[in-house]
Amino acid sequence: MVSIVIASHGKLADGIKQSGSMIFGEQEDVQSVTLMPDMGPDDLKKKLLDAIATFSNQDEVLFLVDLWGGTPFNQVNGLFEEHKDKWAIVAGLNLPMLIEAYASRLSMDSAHEIAAHILETAKDGVKVRPESLEPEESKAAPAAAAPKEENGGQPGTFNYVLARIDSRLLHGQVATAWTKTTNPTRIIVVSDAVAKDDLRKKLIQQAAPAGVHAHVVPIDQMIKIAKDDKHFGGQRALLLFETPEDALRAIEGGVPLKELNIGSMAHSEGKVQPNKVLAFSQEDIDTFGKLKDLGVEFDVRKVPTDGKDNMQSILNKAQAELDKKNK
Template identity: 40%
Template sequence: MNEGDPMEVRLMRVDSRLLHGQVATNWAKVLKVDRILVVSDQVAHDNIRKTLIKQASPPGIKVHVIPLMKMLRIYFDPRFNDFKALILVENPRDAQTLVENGVQVKLVNVGALSFNSSRQMVTDSISVDQKDVEAFTWLHDQGVKLDIRKVSGDPSKDLWKVLTEKGLVKREPNNIHA
């Protein structure tokens, strides 16, 4: 990579569980990453969760738990250009913030989003609220493919299509990527 290229993000994944066995063993190996960047303001300030996440890291792969704004700083810092990274975020709004601020991804993988009474189930492992739908809509409008897969070998499902079929998308997208 040359001096002007930011770090290589091999995958951005939205998963409310963040780093767990499936991510650690499957995605990291398939993607041949050398860093897993868990990007979460909440977890970065929670030493117990941070320790548990680091313990889940696969052998030979460094795991860093960092706040959102620090991720944006290191993404553009030439000292980190050689990273081959898997970025994990807890929710689609954090993915949107990263992309809005220049993190380059063509695809966002969605693993699981936990259910609660304010959220609507859209698949067996993904539930959304209105803010999630707005973030996914924004990402879709930027040309980012929204991929549903738990592990890399699963068949890819299009989250945008699922959201549209469930009637959660209230308008036509602003671009030609529909």
């Protein structure tokens, strides 16, 4: 796996590394190196060398630095000269760049290849609202990003690449980590509540990654689509449900899902929270029991790189906490 050094003035590198971990999960062979006000160039060089020494693969190293020509870049560039056949440097560090680098390591074995690949994502991550402030050439450019209708799936049917329960719906972990690993052409939020909320619908559509269409549909509409999806032949669909109850209703209605990824369920009054990201009411627990009886399997992970948690153990703990709370 290609190793990554994130280098910056001040604590930007530490912060963006933490942000990347929140979205894509903890990563091996990634180090942040910071230039602080009381440090000189030689101090920074030593920190860079110490970071590189921790890597299992020191032949393929990608450096993501904040500013072309700044001290972090200059010190990296001095080390780079002896390794330029394998190492690569990309300046202009931003979070989309880092996330894309993490995703690229899953399929690319060369720092040069990843460096070339992440440039477009880093540039596309810079956007502005209102859209009228965009340069004219930027407004005209996106036509090439349209998804290919024939991408995956059998003719006349959806290919359901992921179905996820997540109270946050379309957010960073979905738009980056899960989209990169499942390669959908459409992200579909299945929710009666969101379908009635024009603001939430608009925000979800704007959060879709480049080249992927985002839709919000009521549950009954998703059931109709699942039963007659010939207009979406070959499309790869990533479905998002806000609650397990919505997922159960869709599956009972005929949406052919055999597995649900369980990402997050927000805490609210009357719920118990057996782990950091999942909170349950009695209705939630009963709903998962009904889903299990239907043969649905559960994949409990925030991001693809996480290990899978045992859903039954989590439900047992939640039930015990609810029973104790209600005594």
